[in-house]
Structures are given as structure tokens and as C-alpha cells.
Amino acid sequence: MVVKVxxxxxxxxxxxxxxLIEKQIEFETVDVDLFKGExxxxxxxxLQPFGVLPVIQDGDYTLYESRAIIRYYAxxxxxxxxxxxxxxxxxxxLVEQWLEVEAHNFQPPIxxxxxxxxxxxxxxVPSDAKAVRExxxxxxxxxxxxxxxxxxxKYLAGDFFSLADLSHLPFGHYLVNQTGRGNMVRERxxxxxxxxxxxxxxxxxxxxxxxxYVV
Amino acid sequence: MVVKVxxxxxxxxxxxxxxLIEKQIEFETVDVDLFKGExxxxxxxxLQPFGVLPVIQDGDYTLYESRAIIRYYAxxxxxxxxxxxxxxxxxxxLVEQWLEVEAHNFQPPIxxxxxxxxxxxxxxVPSDAKAVRExxxxxxxxxxxxxxxxxxxKYLAGDFFSLADLSHLPFGHYLVNQTGRGNMVRERxxxxxxxxxxxxxxxxxxxxxxxxYVV
Numbered sequence: 001m002v003v004k005v006x007x008x009x010x011x012x013x014x015x016x017x018x019x020l021i022e023k024q025i026e027f028e029t030v031d032v033d034l035f036k037g038e039x040x041x042x043x044x045x046x047l048q049p050f051g052v053l054p055v056i057q058d059g060d061y062t063l064y065e066s067r068a069i070i071r072y073y074a075x076x077x078x079x080x081x082x083x084x085x086x087x088x089x090x091x092x093x094l095v096e097q098w099l100e101v102e103a104h105n106f107q108p109p110i111x112x113x114x115x116x117x118x119x120x121x122x123x124x125v126p127s128d129a130k131a132v133r134e135x136x137x138x139x140x141x142x143x144x145x146x147x148x149x150x151x152x153x154k155y156l157a158g159d160f161f162s163l164a165d166l167s168h169l170p171f172g173h174y175l176v177n178q179t180g181r182g183n184m185v186r187e188r189x190x191x192x193x194x195x196x197x198x199x200x201x202x203x204x205x206x207x208x209x210x211x212x213y214v215v
Numbered sequence: 216m217v218v219k220v221x222x223x224x225x226x227x228x229x230x231x232x233x234x235l236i237e238k239q240i241e242f243e244t245v246d247v248d249l250f251k252g253e254x255x256x257x258x259x260x261x262l263q264p265f266g267v268l269p270v271i272q273d274g275d276y277t278l279y280e281s282r283a284i285i286r287y288y289a290x291x292x293x294x295x296x297x298x299x300x301x302x303x304x305x306x307x308x309l310v311e312q313w314l315e316v317e318a319h320n321f322q323p324p325i326x327x328x329x330x331x332x333x334x335x336x337x338x339x340v341p342s343d344a345k346a347v348r349e350x351x352x353x354x355x356x357x358x359x360x361x362x363x364x365x366x367x368x369k370y371l372a373g374d375f376f377s378l379a380d381l382s383h384l385p386f387g388h389y390l391v392n393q394t395g396r397g398n399m400v401r402e403r404x405x406x407x408x409x410x411x412x413x414x415x416x417x418x419x420x421x422x423x424x425x426x427x428y429v430v
Contacts, residue, residue, distance in 0.1 A: 049360045050320060063308050065315035072308035093278050093287035100280035103318065105265060145264045 003027040006044075007053035008211040010034065011114070011170040012066040016054050017211060018169055019070040021203040023081035029211065035122070067099055070163055084163045094157040098164035101156075109138040110171040110179075117179045118215040136184075139175070143184055143191055150190035154197075165198045169207075172199065178213065218242040221259075222268035223426040225249065226329070226385040227281040231269050232426060233384055234285040236418040238296035244426065250337070282314055285378055299378045309372040313379035316371075324353040325386040325394075332394045333430040351399075354390070358399055358406055365405035369412075380413045384422075387414065393428065 003020060007013040008029040020027045032038045032053060040051045048055040048064045055064040063069050074084040086092045112135040116127040149156060156164040172195060176182045185195050198204065218235060222228040223244040235242045247253045247268060255266045263270040263279045270279040278284050289299040301307045327350040331342040364371060371379040387410060391397045400410050413419065 049363065050316070050357075061305055061308075063312055065312045065319075068308060068311035068315045071311050072304065075307065076304050089287065089291050090276055092290065093276075093283060096283035096286050097278055097280045100283045100318075101265070103315075104280075142265075148264065 001059045004030055004057040006030045006047070006055045007032040007034075007039075009214040010053050011111075011174060011213075012052075013054035014170040014173075014207050014211065014213075015066040015167055016056060016069050017207045018166055018201075018203050019073055019084070019163070021206055022084060022166065022201075023073050023077045025073060025077060025081070034214075067103060067163075067167060070167065071099075074163055082161065084161075084166065086157060086160060086162055091158060091160070091162075095162045095164045098156040098162075099167055102164065102167045105138075105142045106168060107171045109135040109142070110175050113139075113179045113181070114171075114174050114215075118174075122215060136181075139181070139184060143188055146194075147188040147191050150194050155194065161198065161201075165194070169198060169204050173208065173213070178215065216274045219245055219272040221245045221262070221270045222247040222249075222254075224429040225268050226326075226389060226428075227267075228269035229385040229388075229422050229426065229428075230281040230382055231271060231284050232422045233381055233416075233418050234288055234299070234378070236421055237299060237381065237416075238288050238292045240288060240292060240296070249429075282318060282378075282382060285382065286314075289378055297376065299376075299381065301372060301375060301377055306373060306375070306377075310377045310379045313371040313377075314382055317379065317382045320353075320357045321383060322386045324350040324357070325390050328354075328394045328396070329386075329389050329430075333389075337430060351396070354396070354399060358403055361406050361409075362403040365409050370409070376413065376416075380409070384413060384419050388423065388428070393430065 003025060005013055005016050005020070005027050006029075008017060009031065017027070017029075032044065034053070038044060039048075039053060045051055047057070047062055050064075052064075054066055054069065055062065056069050063072060070084075078085070086095050112131050116132050116135075120127040146156075153159055155161050172185075176185050176195065176199075186192050218240060220228055220231050220235070220242050221244075223232060224246065232242070232244075247259065249268070253259060254263075254268060260266055262272070262277055265279075269281055269284065270277065271284055278287060285299075293300070301310050327346050331347050331350075335342040361371075368374055370376050387400075391400050391410065391414075401407050
């Protein structure tokens with residue numbers, strides 16, 4: 001059964017794509033155009049009632065929320081492809097901790113930047129300068145904590161690549177490559193080395209090449 | 216080894232407490248006074264560099280982010296106390312989905328209410344009426360989706376109580392009991408029945424009785 005992933009052109013669905021590639025799981029993608037409001041159409045809302053991306057269909061199993069989907073596949077195909085959950089329950093605990101940090105501390109300010117720097121001009125709405133400034137400040141503080149953590153371990157959850165690192169790829173890419181904030185990563189030695197490591201994985205390079213960001 | 220839980224008087228640490236009780240795990244609590252800024256003191260930041268609650272210590276294992284902690288204990292003590300992750304990988308996938316929905320759709324608007332309705336007066340800062348109005352609108356929309364879901368299944372992830380439901384208790388309690396929004400739950404038949412069910416579990420009643428909310 002081939003997994004169907006909705007919305008490959010956007011950030012959060014890319015979290016799912018890179019996970020599926022790491023786990024060597026076959027998938028196909030279904031385009032959803034946010035700018036045309038396709039995520040608010042009745043057919044889409046039947047799959048994802050909150051009207052956000054991504055959602056997957058795997059036979060008759062439907063699942064949404066990107067970080068739930070990547071946990072599901074990392075667990076279901078534990079012995080296939082890259083191990084992404086750590087080897088022990090304690091390692092998995094730390095993977096979960098840093099997945100939560102990514103969700104609550106890393107992505108939100110970058111998401112605000114993306115909305116104000118990249119999406120507002122396309123939508124023809126004014127950019128919120130205060131939101132941009134506050135986002136920059138938050139990202140700097142978060143990256144300072146990452147710098148300290150990554151000076152002690154090669155990856156966020158320890159000396160192994162995991163979902164915790166993988167989950168940073170879509171919005172890390174926005175930060176470094178599309179919002180002109182690459183310096184925020186480059187100025188921090190350990191964050192910079194970590195970013196080079198994870199963003200050069202063949203899985204992520206394939207995602208970026210085959211499923212272009214819409215902006 | 217007794218688990219130490221920091222900050223029992225606040226919402227997110229209560230998510231951990233109720234989980235530990237369901238899993239029959241012995242613990243003790245360490246008070247942290249946010250109003251005195253104890254979460255920003257160097258000793259606390261060594262445990263939790265982002266300066267937020269909760270954090271646990273279990274021997275020499277330290278873990279933060281409440282939803283990471285509850286996943287860790289639900290997995291570690293899978294065969295003890297209440298099963299909270301579902302029986303199959305597919306059920307766990309849905310538990311993860313609704314845990315994410317709670318984190319991204321349910322808690323944030325209620326958190327904004329709590330800040331503006333409960334904390335602002337104590338801190339002597341003005342309440343943001345626009346934020347309150349927007350939060351009320353968001354909560355209503357989210358609860359409409361919950362109503363639909365709970366008309367088809369007794370609990371969020373299916374016909375079994377899980378971390379997905381448990382995770383709603385601390386901020387559901389704020390909504391119903393401390394911000395004067397009980398009607399938002401009562402007006403929705405299935406949400407109301409679900410809330411009565413989960414909030415009357417002995418574990419949660421014990422948390423509310425023994426670890427009073429600070430406001």
C-alpha cells in the first residue's frame with residue numbers, strides 16, 4: 001500500500017516526506033494549494049477537520065499532525081531504514097523532549113517570520129514589523145540554548161540522529177535559505193555544524209530537490 | 216527511586232502528576248514560584264534551560280516538556296497502571312495525533328485566556344481584550360470539531376482513555392472552572408459527557424485536591 005501525503009510544497013508536510021525517505025517507505029504526493037484555499041474545501045476537511053497540512057492516507061488509515069505521523073512511521077517500521085527513536089526508552093524520552101522543543105520554541109517564531117517575510121507579499125497584506133523583530137529575538141535565544149546543547153552532544157537527543165533533528169529540517173531550511181537569516185545559524189559554531197550535517201543528508205536533499213517550496 | 220516533579224501548582228506540571236498517578240508511580244513535588252521568578256534562577260535553568268515548567272528528575276535522568284514526560288512514563292511502565300498509549304501502533308498513532316491537536320489547538324487559546332483573565336490582575340498588567348475575544352472564538356471552533364469527533368468515539372483516539380484525553384485535563388480545568396467558560400463545554404453534548412468522564416477520574420480529582428492551582 002503506497003502512502004499518500006497531502007501538500008508536499010509546504011513546510012510541515014516536508015517533515016513527513018523526509019521521514020518516509022529515511023524509513024524507505026514508498027509514498028505518493030497529492031498537491032494542495034493553500035493560496036487557492038483548497039485546505040478549506042469540504043473534501044479536504046473530511047480528512048483534516050482543522051483545515052491544515054499535512055494529512056496522510058495509508059489504505060483506510062488516515063492520520064494528521066506531522067509530528068504524530070513521523071512518530072507513527074518511525075515506530076511501525078522500527079527495523080527498516082534509519083532508526084529515528086533512539087535505542088532505549090531513555091533515549092526516546094530525550095527524542096520526545098527535543099521534538100516538543102522544536103514544536104514549541106523553534107518552529108513558532110520561524111513560522112511568524114515565514115508569514116511576514118514570505119507569505120504577506122504574495123497575499124498582498126502588510127508585514128508586521130514588530131512580529132518580525134520579536135521573532136528574531138526569540139530565535140536568537142533558542143539558538144543560544146541549542147548551541148550550548150550541541151557543544152555537548154552531536155545531535156539534540158544525544159550522539160544519534162533522530163526524529164528530534166529531522167523535525168527541524170523544514171523550518172530550519174526556511175530560516176537559513178529563504179528568510180535571509182543564515183547568519184543566525186552560521187554565527188553559532190555547533191549549531192552551524194549540526195545544521196550542515198542534518199541538511200546534507202541525502203533524504204533532505206531529495207525532498208528539497210523534488211518537492212520545491214512554494215516560496 | 217522517587218520521581219521529583221517541579222512546579223505542581225501550575226497547569227503543565229499537573230499533566231505529569233495525573234499521568235504518574237494513573238501509572239502508579241511514586242513521586243514527590245518541588246515547589247517553584249513563577250511569581251517570584253524562581254524559574255529563571257540559575258539553579259533551575261541548569262535543569263530546564265528554557266526556564267519553563269515542568270521538569271522531572273528520576274535518579275540521574277532529567278527530562279522536561281510535559282508531553283515528552285508523559286510519553287516516557289506511559290512507555291516505560293507500559294504494563295503498570297492504566298494503559299495510556301492504545302493497544303496497537305495504529306491506536307498509538309491516533310493518540311499522538313490528538314496529543315498534537317491538544318498542544319497546538321486546544322491549549323494555546325486557553326493559555327491566552329489564563330494569562331489575560333487570571334494572571335494579568337495578579338501581575339498588575341492590563342488584560343488584552345482583543346486577545347480574549349480571539350481566544351474565545353478559537354476555542355469555540357476547536358470544541359465544535361471535538362463535538363463531531365466525540366459523537367463517533369467515546370474518547371479522542373477511539374474507545375479507550377489515553378494520554379490524548381489526559382493531556383486535556385489541566386487546561387480543560389482552567390476553561391471550565393477558572394475562567395468562567397464552563398458553558399462552552401456544557402453547550403456541546405458529547406464534549407460535556409467526555410469532560411465529565413475524564414475530569415471525574417480519581418487520578419485527576421486527587422491532583423486538583425492535593426496540588427491546588429495557584430490561581
